[in-house]
Amino acid sequence: MDKLSGNCECKKVSFTLSNEITYFSHCHCSQCRRCHGSAFGSYVEIERSSFEYTSGVNNIKIFPSSKLCERIFCKDCGSNIMFINKAIPDKYYVSIGVINGNPKLPEAHHIFVGSKASWDKINDGLKQYEEYPINNNNE
Numbered sequence: 001m002d003k004l005s006g007n008c009e010c011k012k013v014s015f016t017l018s019n020e021i022t023y024f025s026h027c028h029c030s031q032c033r034r035c036h037g038s039a040f041g042s043y044v045e046i047e048r049s050s051f052e053y054t055s056g057v058n059n060i061k062i063f064p065s066s067k068l069c070e071r072i073f074c075k076d077c078g079s080n081i082m083f084i085n086k087a088i089p090d091k092y093y094v095s096i097g098v099i100n101g102n103p104k105l106p107e108a109h110h111i112f113v114g115s116k117a118s119w120d121k122i123n124d125g126l127k128q129y130e131e132y133p134i135n136n137n138n139e
């Protein structure tokens with residue numbers, strides 16, 4: 001299988017993952033904004049079974065940001081590795097900024113646009129959802 005690699009900024013945490021990305025989103029919710037220190041967090045959805053740590057498993061820290069979500073980051077450099085949604089047990093949502101090389105990406109969507117920052121102007125023409133797009137699957 002076509003594999004990608006990734007690592008945190010201090011390189012203690014590294015991993016491989018499948019290049020079969022099933023979803024790509026820019027999340028504008030207040031938690032992603034704070035955790036990334038930016039206008040939004042960008043994540044790719046992959047099968048959990050395709051993700052493997054190659055170093056630094058003991059260097060990750062888990063922050064439970066809500067009942068369902070856990071955010072995984074490097075405890076030394078603070079890089080956001082991924083978030084986990086306990087309601088979706090077969091997927092991981094890996095921060096795209098920690099992935100190396102050229103991931104094959106589906107078109108991105110903006111999600112939780114309803115809670116974006118007032119100064120955040122989205123003008124890239126991509127689809128926007130007020131919340132999570134699962135609510136709009138019947139379109």
Ligand SMILES: [Zn+2]
Binds near residue numbers: 010011013076
């Ligand atoms: Zn690190």
Ligand SMILES: [Zn+2]
Binds near residue numbers: 027028029030032112
């Ligand atoms: Zn979010």
